[in-house]
Amino acid sequence: MEHPHENHETPPSFWRSRFAIGYLVIGAVAAYYLLTEHLAHVVGVLPYLILLACPLMHIFMHGGHGHGSHGHQHSQNKNDKNGSPS
Template sequence: MHDQPQTPWWRTRGGVALLGFGLVAAFYVLREHYEHALGALPYLLLLACPLMHLFMHHGHGGHQGHHRADGRAAQDAEGPGRVQGGAS
């Protein structure tokens, strides 16, 4: 197995240099085309929602453990519709 985890590409020297050049290029492109960039801003905000769902749901653990071995959904110990606490 691997003793050391792989370093992400953006933490390598080449990755940092590439990100730096990309930021400088983005600055100059946006400076020259400021009006066009502001016109696309509402569409970029709408595009951010599905992209966040696509790329950020990996933090939920891949939704593992939500189903039992027979494929049916697992329920809480209390069950649906039961109130916690009060005794009858």
């Protein structure tokens, strides 16, 4: 039995394409001009950006607090109630 989809290569990642390199260069140039020409405006907004970073870090970084090991803890608690796990 032959499977026609086995020999297909995965498409290249976006970050390894020409477009991504171009976007990174344009972003770096824009950041340079923003910082050199509008430094007073950037420094004025900096406290608000720090306050905005706090809730964003809570949203995106609280995933690593052991949420994936609920089943493992449950089996340990079950073994503790029944005695030794032998």
